[in-house]
Amino acid sequence: MNKPWHKFYSKGLSKEIDVPLVGLFTLLEESAFNYPEAIAVLDAEREFTYEQLKLAVDKFSSALYKQGFRKGDRMAIMLPNSVEYIISYFSILRLGGIICQVNPMYQPMELEYILKDSGATWFISEKSQQQKLDEIGDVKDRLFIISADEKSVDDNNLYQWLKEDYEIIPPIIINPTEDIALLQYTGGTTGRSKGVMLTHANLLVNVHQSNAFQKDIMDIPGERSFGSSPLFHIAGIVGLNAAILNGYTYIAIRRFRVDQALEAIRKYRPTIFPGVPTIFLALVRHPNLKKEDLSSLKVCACGTAPLSLETFRELQSKTDAQIYESFGMSETLITHRSPLDIEIKEGSVGIPLPSTDAKIVDLATGLTEVPFGEPGELIIKGPQVMKGYWKNEEETNNALRDGWMYTGDIATMDEEGYFFIVGRKKDMIIAGGYNIYPTEIEEVLYKHPAISEVCVYGVPDAYRGETVKAAIVLRDGQEATEADIINWCNTYLARYKVPRLIEFKIELPKTAVGKILRRQLIKEEKTEV
Numbered sequence: 431m432n433k434p435w436h437k438f439y440s441k442g443l444s445k446e447i448d449v450p451l452v453g454l455f456t457l458l459e460e461s462a463f464n465y466p467e468a469i470a471v472l473d474a475e476r477e478f479t480y481e482q483l484k485l486a487v488d489k490f491s492s493a494l495y496k497q498g499f500r501k502g503d504r505m506a507i508m509l510p511n512s513v514e515y516i517i518s519y520f521s522i523l524r525l526g527g528i529i530c531q532v533n534p535m536y537q538p539m540e541l542e543y544i545l546k547d548s549g550a551t552w553f554i555s556e557k558s559q560q561q562k563l564d565e566i567g568d569v570k571d572r573l574f575i576i577s578a579d580e581k582s583v584d585d586n587n588l589y590q591w592l593k594e595d596y597e598i599i600p601p602i603i604i605n606p607t608e609d610i611a612l613l614q615y616t617g618g619t620t621g622r623s624k625g626v627m628l629t630h631a632n633l634l635v636n637v638h639q640s641n642a643f644q645k646d647i648m649d650i651p652g653e654r655s656f657g658s659s660p661l662f663h664i665a666g667i668v669g670l671n672a673a674i675l676n677g678y679t680y681i682a683i684r685r686f687r688v689d690q691a692l693e694a695i696r697k698y699r700p701t702i703f704p705g706v707p708t709i710f711l712a713l714v715r716h717p718n719l720k721k722e723d724l725s726s727l728k729v730c731a732c733g734t735a736p737l738s739l740e741t742f743r744e745l746q747s748k749t750d751a752q753i754y755e756s757f758g759m760s761e762t763l764i765t766h767r768s769p770l771d772i773e774i775k776e777g778s779v780g781i782p783l784p785s786t787d788a789k790i791v792d793l794a795t796g797l798t799e800v801p802f803g804e805p806g807e808l809i810i811k812g813p814q815v816m817k818g819y820w821k822n823e824e825e826t827n828n829a830l831r832d833g834w835m836y837t838g839d840i841a842t843m844d845e846e847g848y849f850f851i852v853g854r855k856k857d858m859i860i861a862g863g864y865n866i867y868p869t870e871i872e873e874v875l876y877k878h879p880a881i882s883e884v885c886v887y888g889v890p891d892a893y894r895g896e897t898v899k900a901a902i903v904l905r906d907g908q909e910a911t912e913a914d915i916i917n918w919c920n921t922y923l924a925r926y927k928v929p930r931l932i933e934f935k936i937e938l939p940k941t942a943v944g945k946i947l948r949r950q951l952i953k954e955e956k957t958e959v
Contacts, residue, residue, distance in 0.1 A: 435781035435847030440646065440771050447785045447813075449638045453604035454611055454630045455524040457637070457674045458484055461651075465677035468651040472698060473513040473682040480677065483516070490588060491521035492596035494552075497574065497586075501526030501602055504548050504613070508532040508541070508555035510684040511661050514578040514588060516670065518554050519661070523611055523630070526602045527552075530613045530625075531662045533942050534559060542566035545573070548613050548625060548820065554578055554588070606631040613820055614664050614760045625820030626664075626760045636763040636814035637671040639783040640756075643767050644729060647752070648702075651677030653728070656700035658683045658691060658709060663943045664760045665734055669704045678702070686944065688712040692723065699726040703751070706734045707741055708883065708944040714744045715882070715905070727751035729770070733758060735945045736851050736869055738876040739776050755779045757851065762835055763814040766849055777873075778848045786812035790843050793855065796836060805852050805867070808841040809834040840867065857948055859888035861896045864926050868948070871929065874922045875900060878915070880908035883938050885946050886929065889955050899931035901951055903938055910934075 436445055461470070462484035470483040478486070499505070505522050507529055509515040522529050530548040532541060534555070541562055545553070546569060553563070554576040563570040578588045612628040655673040657680050659666040673680040681698050683691065686709055705713075710732060713719065727749050733756045745753055754768035757779035765788065768780035782788045790806040792798045800806040815835045818826035829836055840852040852867045859866040868886035875884045883903040888896035904910060912932040919928040939947040 433782075433787070433847065434845065438769050438772060438781055438847070439784075440769065442646075443642055444784055447635060447639050447642065447783075449635060451606040451631050451634065453523060453526070453606060453609075454633055454671070455487075455520055457634070457671060458487060458520045461674055461677045465651045468677050469679045470674070470677075471513045471516060471680050471682060472654075476513060478513055483513075483520075486513075486517045486592055487520045487524065489592050489594065489596040490517050491524045492599055493591035493594065494521060494527075495525060495599050496597065499525055499527060499552060499574075501609075502528065503552060504528045504530050504550040505552040505554060506530040506532050506545060506548065506550040507662070508534050508536070508553070508559050509578060509661075510534050510556075511657050511666065511682040512578075512684060513682060515661050516680070516682075517588065518578065519670070524602070525599070526604055526609060528610045528613055531615055533660070533662050535942060536562075538562045538565035542569055543623065544615055544625075545569050547623075552576070557582055557584070604630055606634065608817075610817065612667065614667075616760055624822055624825055627817040627820050628664075628760075628763070629817050632763060632814050632816065633667070633671060635785070636668065636783075637675050639785060639812075639814065640668070640764045640767065641672060641675060642784055644770055645676075647728065647770060648676065651679075653678040653702055654698060654700045654726075655680050655702040655704070656683065656695065656698075657681050658686045659704055659706070660685075660942050663941075664758075664763065665704065665706075665943055668758070668764060673702075688716055692716055692719065695726075696723055701726055701728045702731070703727055703729070704731045704733065706944040707732060707737050708735075708940060708946065710737070710745050711741050711883070714741070714748045719748065721748055724749040724751065729754070731756060733764070734943055736777075736779070738873055740873075740876040742776060757849065759837060759839075761816045761829065762810050762812070762837070765810050765812065765814065775848050778850050780849065781847050782810075782849075783812070783814075786810065786814070788843075788849065790841055793840070796831070802845045803842055805840050805842050805865075807855060808837045808839045808849065808851075810837060811835070854948075857887065859886075859896050859898055861888065861891070861898060862894045862926060866898060866927050871898065871900070871919070871923065871927055874919055875902070875915070877922075878910070878918050880904050880910040880914075882906075882908075883946065885938055885948050885951055887948050887952050887955075889931065889952075897931065898927065898929045899933065899955070900929040901933050901935050901938060903935055 462480040466481035470480040471478045530550045553573045557577045611630045613625040615623045730753045757766040758764040766779045871886045882905040885901045891897040939950040
């Protein structure tokens with residue numbers, strides 16, 4: 431297959447990534463050796479150098495081993511972004527265990543599902559979270575429960591174990607391409623949450639793939655990465671791995687709230703800011719934001735959802751940082767990025783990373799490549815693609831076909847090999863026989879001066895099959911009517927794309943990482959009917 435994007439690779443950037451396949455723990459091991467005095471983690475007022483972080487991991491992994499934790503055991507981590515999470519993460523990886531990601535906001539029923547599905551027998555959280563275990567029946571009985579509170583005096587406590595002498599752990603052999611490092615549960619927005627099996631090699635290769643695109647403009651060590659993406663989400667893990675690989679300082683942000691985030695940016699002066707559109711939008715529209723607040727930034731990296739042109743331009747006006755988009759999902763990690771050394775193509779998620787192949791195929795069969803510029807399903811092949819779904823052969827076979835991951839995303843590719851995400855197959859609206867892509871309408875609505883956030887989706891219609899609806903959050907102090915919005919759309923869109931239903935909301939439902947939940951709005955619509 432012709433890969434036109436290769437001509438945009440910078441000088442010295444190989445078309446293929448060739449890195450030694452080892453266990454993920456080596457990311458920390460090597461940085462602790464190379465940059466022992468560099469600050470690895472800033473967590474509120476706490477600082478850990480790479481040497482100190484490595485020592486903490488040595489002690490915690492030794493204590494886990496002494497308690498009987500072995501290769502292949504599953505540990506559920508239910509922690510916010512914190513040094514405790516990072517210590518737990520690398521300790522489990524060092525022992526060849528499997529990390530089961532748990533959102534700290536989960537309630538007992540959600541927690542019970544993941545613990546049962548994963549078969550986790552170890553659990554670490556803050557003490558305040560552990561009362562949720564009392565409500566989920568006999569699952570608790572099989573768990574070895576560890577608390578991660580600095581002031582706790584529990585016997586099975588991370589900090590108690592860090593005070594103890596540690597013993598050398600016997601060598602543990604990791605098979606990077608086969609051994610699972612992470613069970614990353616999908617958000618469950620389109621059905622029952624599935625456990626994505628990510629191997630050590632998936633995660634290791636991907637951090638090198640992504641790193642290759644920006645290493646020429648970064649100081650190694652010396653950069654500061656703003657850790658606002660939750661570590662229980664794959665976007666947060668990718669950011670953490672990149673920070674540790676390069677000897678950067680990871681700034682742990684327990685939960686993104688725009689006021690506190692702005693204070694943290696002023697205090698810690700990050701140089702790398704990975705985020706999602708809603709986070710960047712909240713930040714650039716903060717009434718107290720000054721341009722100097724963002725002057726330390728070298729890179730703003732947007733992922734998980736398309737960045738509207740309006741948000742891109744607003745962010746561009748508030749910072750001199752290089753802004754790029756990327757594409758990825760739990761099943762594939764990062765697959766596309768905008769090159770940093772050439773002018774960005776607005777609206778594009780960029781080009782495939784080294785060792786990554788991608789193409790657009792027809793929506794009906796998924797077998798035939800479509801012409802340049804024509805929408806179809808994006809499929810991906812590369813060493814970062816998941817091993818499969820945990821205990822779910824049917825869904826694995828549906829998603830992985832002949833080595834290709836069928837993403838479910840509708841996209842286009844131009845003649846230069848740049849990719850543009852149009853929407854999700856399951857989100858596409860079919861009204862009166864027309865295929866309508868919500869993101870195209872949202873792009874127009876984001877240009878309206880009164881609109882802060884918007885989500886477009888299809889609702890059942892007896893005559894047209896579906897009709898287009900827009901849920902809208904207005905900017906503070908702004909007003910707009912349904913007629914205003916429809917007239918605005920009539921100016922920019924073909925009539926069949928114009929929303930016929932408008933609903934003004936105080937807020938839109940979002941995932942923990944800040945991505946707007948279109949499927950939740952559709953579900954609410956069906957419930958109301």
